[in-house]
């Protein structure tokens with residue numbers, strides 16, 4: 001099927017090209033097999049993370065040379081550009097644990113941050129043939145063919161709040177606090193999913209809440225969070241305020257770690 005051109009903003013066109021090309025490079029490594037090394041924080045990294053990041057940075061630097069990019073592997077190598085009110089956040093391979101263990105939930109993530117808000121994002125799960133895009137109150141799910149071309153685009157939205165809610169939790173980094181949260185909220189169903197796909201499942205109305213009480217970095221969450229917000233959802237910290245990005249700029253701290261947060265399709269009314 002050929003794709004109908006739209007008036008999508010140029011930035012989303014760049015995100016799409018970059019993510020699809022990065023996903024293709026990741027799948028080449030996935031099929032050939034690779035070994036994982038351990039980073040300073042003990043998390044795994046592979047040649048796929050590095051190659052995907054190189055591709056994404058080339059696209060962003062070429063098309064938006066004036067916008068700084070904070071990217072996971074660059075930060076690990078000590079490359080942390082100063083950020084102003086707008087910048088990109090890139091996680092070239094989120095769910096590296098899933099990738100190494102050959103579970104198809106790993107994703108490519110690119111987000112645009114404006115004044116602390118995740119304004120646009122793409123999440124591409126190359127082994128699943130799906131991508132999600134979000135910006136300015138519009139979110140879509142893309143079906144990606146084996147040739148890494150877009151076959152279909154569908155608008156997505158969060159679902160309405162319901163009595164029987166479904167929660168999502170990390171597959172590899174869960175915490176006992178998740179079980180406590182589920183009990184407090186009287187939620188009986190919880191699915192464990194790796195990577196930023198959890199935000200996308202909320203955005204397309206497949207689940208209701210994603211509580212996160214273990215460590216994440218801003219690049220893990222920004223793109224999925226942008227899609228979720230564009231689809232009508234929200235991400236809040238435990239004091240009920242929207243999760244913000246570029247915290248290093250506000251706190252003059254070099255760390256891009258997130259606090260604990262809860263992402264909702266439709267939050268319960270207080």
Ligand SMILES: Nc1ncnc2c1ncn2[C@@H]1O[C@H](COP(=O)(O)O)[C@@H](OP(=O)(O)O)[C@H]1O
Pocket residue numbers: 042043044072091093094095096097169170171172173193194195196214215216217220
């Ligand atoms: N002990 C740990 N080891 C590795 N990654 C961890 C971790 N604790 C939290 N993380 C973060 O959790 C992310 C994966 O989220 P999830 O558990 O929802 O799949 C990782 O992203 P990367 O895979 O990009 O390193 C990493 O940033």
Ligand SMILES: [Mg+2]
Pocket residue numbers: 091093094095219220
């Ligand atoms: Mg990550």
